[in-house]
Amino acid sequence: xxxxxxxxxxxxxxxxxxxxxxxxxxxxxxxxxxxxxxxxxxxxxxxxxxxxxxxxxxxxxxxxxxxxxxxxxxxxxxxxxxxxxxxxxxxxxxxxxxxxxxxxxxxxxxxxxxxxxxxxxxxxxxxxxxxxxxxxx
Numbered sequence: 001x002x003x004x005x006x007x008x009x010x011x012x013x014x015x016x017x018x019x020x021x022x023x024x025x026x027x028x029x030x031x032x033x034x035x036x037x038x039x040x041x042x043x044x045x046x047x048x049x050x051x052x053x054x055x056x057x058x059x060x061x062x063x064x065x066x067x068x069x070x071x072x073x074x075x076x077x078x079x080x081x082x083x084x085x086x087x088x089x090x091x092x093x094x095x096x097x098x099x100x101x102x103x104x105x106x107x108x109x110x111x112x113x114x115x116x117x118x119x120x121x122x123x124x125x126x127x128x129x130x131x132x133x134x135x136x137x
Contacts, residue, residue, distance in 0.1 A: 016101035
């Protein structure tokens with residue numbers, strides 16, 4: 001018997017966006033480079049290599065987010081224990097909405113996500129680093 005999906009991704013994203021702060025690219029650009037803000041790139045490594053990266057963003061694959069946030073996890077990352085604002089982004093803004101919602105539910109505050117994700121960031125002419133990761137010092 002086939003599965004019956006009762007809530008699709010559009011509903012999940014809309015629900016998340018009703019509970020979190022969504023930043024426009026312009027708002028995100030105004031925060032970019034601030035010592036009090038951590039931009040978190042949720043895209044997978046292939047996306048980073050193909051599309052480039054936001055300079056200074058911390059890379060956290062979406063599948064590891066909850067494990068990297070939780071200080072009791074063996075995978076915890078110190079960056080998520082810092083007293084900073086966390087701005088999540090992905091390729092198009094869907095994964096980052098869900099990620100920001102999960103992070104907020106875990107107690108990480110303040111959090112936000114970038115509407116339209118890295119695609120919108122890049123389209124707006126915001127800074128992009130295209131140096132391959134293996135070529136960085």
